Amino acid sequence: MAHFDHILNWTLKVGSHVFPGEDGGTCINEAAIVAAGFPYQPVRRVKDMPDCFSRPICRWAMQLNDDATDEERQRLLPFVTRLACADTPEIEEKRAAYIDSHLTLSFSFDQRITFEEGLKILEGALAIGRPADPLGVDTVKPRLDGVRGRATTPTSVSDTSLLSKIKKWFGTAKQTEGAD
Secondary structure: OOOHHHHHOOOEOOOOEOOOOOOOOEOHHHHHHHHOOOOOOOOOOHHHOOOOOOHHHHHHHHHHHHHOOHHHHHHHHHHHHOOOOOOOHHHHHHHHHHHHHHHHHHHHOOOOOOHHHHHHHHHHHHOOOOOOOOOOHHHHHHHHHHHHHOOOOOOOOEOOOHHHHHHHHHHHHHHHHHOO
8 A cells, every 4th residue: 555645635634624625634533434434524532433443543543643743644644444443342442451551651751652653553553453444545535535525625624622722722831831
């Protein structure tokens, strides 16, 4: 699936979006919903995902998506076809434990996870349990193009909640305070 992101011509962006723009313009989970054949819907929280999506994996993908730079975020595009992989409750618990153990280890050493490390954690969690049904570009591209074709704006409209805005303000405030 080399150059999957270029073939799809889709732009991943931070946060939830009311509807994608002509550029695609959604978060990874919103793109994954369309790629899996579901109608477009905004994803404000992981429980908004259809049941066939792994909650721990989608939660981690959402975190990676929202913490990444614009350039890094596009490297998540090949994962849009891999998130519809919900398994038994025991497997979902193992996935969550795997992700949490890697995060706990990093934070216990007061380190921030790099995007590369985050991708490795995502790959590791996806290796646990049932993989998603394989979807090729020939299946996914028309689905994404169909949604993009119904766009009424050149770029997507963010659906940022008040809580997200407040978190962003405080996150920015903390970064500014540390610069002194």
